[in-house]
Amino acid sequence: MIHIPENSDTIAAIATPYGSGGVGIIKISGHKALQIARPLFRPKHTTGLSGTDALHRNTVFRSHRLYYGYLLDPAANTVCDEVLIAYMQAPHSYTRENIVEINSHSGPAVLNYILKLVLNNGARLAEPGEFTRRAFLNGRIDLTQAESVIDLINAQNEQALAIANEHLKGGLRRKIEAVKKELLDVLSLIEVSIDFPDDIHAEENIEELAAAGMTEIITVMQSLIRLYDDADYLREGFKISIIGKPNVGKSSLMNCLTEKDRSIVTNIPGTTRDLVSETVILNGIPIVLSDTAGIQESQDEVEIIGIRKSRESLKNADLILLVTDTSGQLTQDDFDIFNEVSKKLIILVHNKTDIIKADFKNMLPEHWKTVLTCYISAKNKQGIDDLRQKIVQRLNNRANTSPSEMYVPNLRQKLALEKGISPMCTALAELKTQAPYEIIALNLQETLSYLDEITGLTTSQDVLDMIFRNFCIGK
Ligand SMILES: Nc1nc2c(ncn2[C@@H]2O[C@H](COP(=O)(O)OP(=O)(O)OP(=O)(O)O)[C@@H](O)[C@H]2O)c(=O)[nH]1
Ligand SMILES: [Mg+2]
Structure with a gap:
């Protein structure tokens, strides 16, 4: 547990992600921040490397300015990196304490080297969240802001x-x-x-x-x-289930929407057995797409388990994409699946329009015609953008968080x-x-x-x- 006494110690940490990159930042916060950083820095227009060099020992740092120069290892009498240093004087800083930020090149070796010098000079390694915790304890932000x-x-x-x-x-x-x-x-x-x-x-x-x-x-x-x-969807994503009879092209559609070879596609009915899920972002809306086993009467033990999982996925889905195959007849299985989900939010996705049966549209029952519908060819990736738009349109009512409703706890x-x-x-x-x-x-x-x-x-x-x-x- 962190407890910050009145005269608290000065903390330091690498503030940027681990790994190589353009710029890395070492952040120092506390009343000794400047005292710790000053002997390690030599402004560009001075000579001499030593940490005790009178010129840079007396460098005046004005708050909220950037200083360009070199980061020194005083003991080894060497330059570690070319840096920019920013000083933010209390209380006008993230933690309301004095803060020094050293902008160096980013790489694990250089950042750790500089951090070690800072710690040697009297800083303590910060604990997770300790900078934000100090901002909270020093009254700059409340807990809801810290959590944000x-x-x-x-x-x-x-x-x-x-x-x-x-x-x-x-x-x-x-x-x-x-x-x-x-x-x-x-x-x-x-x-x-x-x-x-x-x-x-x-x-x-x-x-x-x-x-x-x-x-x-x-x-x-x-x-x-x-x-x-x-706002459940913001944490877990909207759940969309792709369902339909075997072999109608559910997995092909899954792969189109995820733009990945995520599900196995074959011409053998009953290919997908397990639930295959993948997260995608559509227009900024997070979605968990699930490809399911084709639903039909089955005696096959594995297929029966798969179909049971399909039905469970249906129950939790925010939106259902009911896929049919337009190259053949609609069958009782299609109608049964429709009836099973008719009370939920659905989009009818009529697939395989590249080989659509001439009278397919005439076969559609009247009550299917009032449902939001999309014609696609998953094989040729046709109609997919239109389907994406319809998905967004369907989810938008829930996803549209207007400014007055931004107070999601x-x-x-x-x-x-x-x-x-x-x-x-x-x-x-x-x-x-x-x-x-x-x-x-x-x-x-x-x-x-x-x-x-x-x-x-x-x-x-x-x-x-x-x-x-x-x-x-x-x-
Ligand atoms: N011509 C044509 N064939 C397609 C289309 N979409 C899928 N197929 C073919 O239909 C067959 C079944 O596709 P899948 O995506 O595996 O179908 P599925 O619904 O996931 O099948 P199961 O997992 O067995 O239930 C494959 O041979 C696909 O290449 C399409 O738009 N046009
Ligand atoms: Mg499949």
């Missing part, structure tokens, strides 16, 4: 990125603070009634006002929880909201049964403490440890 840093780093798609950015700007914090303000208003109403019952005028209906406030708070908290559930925050709603509902019920105001106030305070847990005002050390453990070193 890791969400930003982990964001796999544009929408997750947009939400993380909104949180980083304090969007969720402001939302929670607004709920908290409303709660404090209700609480003060109740507490005034406890402390000064005689001052309450008869025409002021405390219970009505408090009930209205509580109902409003519960509604907002519930809507935040719902956003978490709705993470799991920890959602659980705190759920725990916070419970005493609030109790308080509302108690208000109606005319329970003593003291008891109602206690329940409101419990809700308040869960709201404070979200922003980090009352979050336990264990929870903080758990949050920052997920960070990388150097962030």
Whole structure:
């Protein structure tokens, strides 16, 4: 567990990813940051290499400027690298402490060498997330913003990125603070009634006002929880299942959409036995595509297991691509599969249009014609872009997170909201049964403490440890 005392030590770490690259950064944070970095740096327009050289020992670093020069190993009297150094004076920095960033060339050897020199000069190696943790402990950001840093780093798609950015700007914090303000208003109403019952005028209906406030708070908290559930696709991706009879071209379609040779394609019906899944991003929307075993009556033990998996995949799917083969007749198996999924979101994908049977369209039952439909040839990769657009169109309603709905909480925050709603509902019920105001106030305070847990005002050390453990070193 990290505990930062008043006069905390100075920490350092490599802030850029491990490996070779153009630029690598070593970050130093703490009151000794400049003291540690200064003897290792010689500005371009000075002579002499030694760390005690009077010229560079006295280099004046102005905050938020870049200095160009050389990084020295004073003991070996050698130059390690050509660098740019930035100094950010407290409190105008990421951690609100003095920060020095050394921009060097990037490679494991050079970065580790510079880090070693920095540590030798008195810095301590930072723990995972310690820079962000200091930013939080020093009050520059709240916990929702700190958590958004890791969400930003982990964001796999544009929408997750947009939400993380909104949180980083304090969007969720402001939302929670607004709920908290409303709660404090209700609480003060109740507490005034406890402390000064005689001052309450008869025409002021405390219970009505408090009930209205509580109902409003519960509604907002519930809507935040719902956003978490709705944004499930951002964490796991939309689940799309490709289903149909054997041999209609499901695996061929899977390979078209993933642009990979992901599924085995043969002309033998029953080729795909296991669920084959792959993540793709369509218009910034993350999607987990599953190719399934063709569904038909079967006596084959392995095929039966495969078909069972296909059906399980159907149950969890957000969207179904029902594939048919336009080169032959639609059969009872096609109709049965359609009926099985007709209540779900589906797109009918009529495949093999390169060899389409002349009267195929006449065979379509009337009720199939009202369903979103796409004609493709997976073999010739025709109609695939049109299908992609239709998929996006189908998913867009759920995926379209407008700016007012960017306050998607993470799991920890959602659980705190759920725990916070419970005493609030109790308080509302108690208000109606005319329970003593003291008891109602206690329940409101419990809700308040869960709201404070979200922003980090009352979050336990264990929870903080758990949050920052997920960070990388150097962030
Ligand atoms: N002419 C033509 N043949 C296709 C097309 N799509 C797939 N095929 C052929 O149809 C056969 C079956 O294709 P698959 O993609 O394996 O079909 P599947 O639905 O995954 O089959 P199972 O896994 O056995 O259920 C293969 O011989 C493919 O080359 C198409 O658009 N046109
Ligand atoms: Mg297949």
